[in-house]
Amino acid sequence: MVIAKISVYLFAIFLAIKITNYQRNAGHLNSSTSTKLSTRWRAQTTSIENTIGVVTLNDKEPDDSKNSTVKLFNENGSIWYEFSFDEDDREHPFDPARTDFSPFAIHLDYFLLVFKCVGEDANRFEVIVDETTGVRKFIRKSDHTFKYQTWEDHILNLFAVDFDRAKNRLRNAPSIHAVPDQAPKDVFFHPVKIERNWLRVRWDVSETEGVKSTRGKKKIGYGWIKWKEGNNIIIELLYFA
Numbered sequence: 471m472v473i474a475k476i477s478v479y480l481f482a483i484f485l486a487i488k489i490t491n492y493q494r495n496a497g498h499l500n501s502s503t504s505t506k507l508s509t510r511w512r513a514q515t516t517s518i519e520n521t522i523g524v525v526t527l528n529d530k531e532p533d534d535s536k537n538s539t540v541k542l543f544n545e546n547g548s549i550w551y552e553f554s555f556d557e558d559d560r561e562h563p564f565d566p567a568r569t570d571f572s573p574f575a576i577h578l579d580y581f582l583l584v585f586k587c588v589g590e591d592a593n594r595f596e597v598i599v600d601e602t603t604g605v606r607k608f609i610r611k612s613d614h615t616f617k618y619q620t621w622e623d624h625i626l627n628l629f630a631v632d633f634d635r636a637k638n639r640l641r642n643a644p645s646i647h648a649v650p651d652q653a654p655k656d657v658f659f660h661p662v663k664i665e666r667n668w669l670r671v672r673w674d675v676s677e678t679e680g681v682k683s684t685r686g687k688k689k690i691g692y693g694w695i696k697w698k699e700g701n702n703i704i705i706e707l708l709y710f711a
Contacts, residue, residue, distance in 0.1 A: 519701035644668030669697035
């Protein structure tokens with residue numbers, strides 16, 4: 471009886487720890503459509519009207535990004551919000567309950583942070599820190615934790631993209647009049663090149679179930695999709711698998 475009670479008690483502790491870890495990780499994942507792990511083949515539409523690109527974490531910064539402290543400033547130069555990617559940093563903890571901070575993309579476990587950039591001056595980038603309300607704050611250009619990217623550069627540096635195959639047909643050339651192309655269902659489409667509103671993508675056919683590469687070589691497919699219509703991005707941006 472005593473052993474059974476101890477077992478139940480230990481299981482309850484284990485379960486509590488698992489739930490706590492789940493809640494902590496869930497708090498790190500922003501609800502922005504750009505960070506979702508995607509309902510495959512159902513791309514979201516993202517407005518980029520009145521934006522000039524994005525400000526994102528600088529992956530070429532020599533300092534370890536895990537130890538980077540994010541600093542966002544008010545118009546008058548005072549700190550608006552400061553937090554660290556290091557979970558052990560008690561001085562600048564990330565607050566998952568904060569309701570006025572909802573950037574374009576964020577996932578602390580993957581060191582992902584992206585803001586829409588709406589303007590700049592000689593010393594600062596102006597970014598949207600809350601996609602729901604449109605609140606804007608500032609990032610200093612001297613802060614090497616961040617880097618600026620045009621939308622085209624940002625998309626070409628993504629892990630993959632997703633798109634609506636029925637409405638945005640895969641084609642063999644960057645033209646609406648080009649011949650439609652086909653690709654297997656369960657592949658990732660990796661960005662390769664942009665020409666105006668068209669994005670060239672590649673996929674690994676050898677990763678498809680039931681298809682084997684020849685002599686160990688990958689079988690790569692290529693095609694074109696539209697990535698933008700007017701002021702809207704019409705593909706889903708996938709930052710990780």
